Amino acid sequence: MKKLRRINRWLTQKAHLPNDVIYDYPRLTLIGHVHLYIENHKGLRQFQDHQIIVEQNGGQIMIVGKNLVIKSLMKNEIVIEGTILSVTQKAT
Template identity: 35%
Template sequence: MFLRLKQNRLKAKLAEFLELPLDTVIDLPKIVISGNQQVVIENHRGVIEYEPTIIRVGTKLGELKIAGAELVLVSVLKEELVITGKVGQIEMVDWR
């Protein structure tokens, strides 16, 4: 645990020095929200639950819960998820 924390700090400093985005260097989730119509999640760890009113996604830091109506997984790629519909709430659950 301590070694991983130290590695992440080193990677963060290297990213800052090289002017690289931190989320890509240490595999942090990147969440892009477009109004209440679309959510794009990069660096995810898979879909945990998928219903028209709720989608739960795993990330390195914990679980991301998207609630709303008519939610659809438009695209599921290894590195990126695209969710459309009427997004009402986004919650970060059990984040470390």
């Protein structure tokens, strides 16, 4: 485990690879308050027009808003549109 952490640290510092790639983190891109793009998710847990919960490695991402719709859902990517009021992360 220590060796893996050292390798990951080296990859992020010396090879200039982003943390989300090395540590399997999701990447969220929020455009205004109407468009959210999530890469590297682990699945959809809950969908309602006012709340969406997306699984991530080690937790969940909760999107709260109004008139939320899923524009695109692929294996590792999801696009959400609507009036996005908050995006929070909860570790499990």
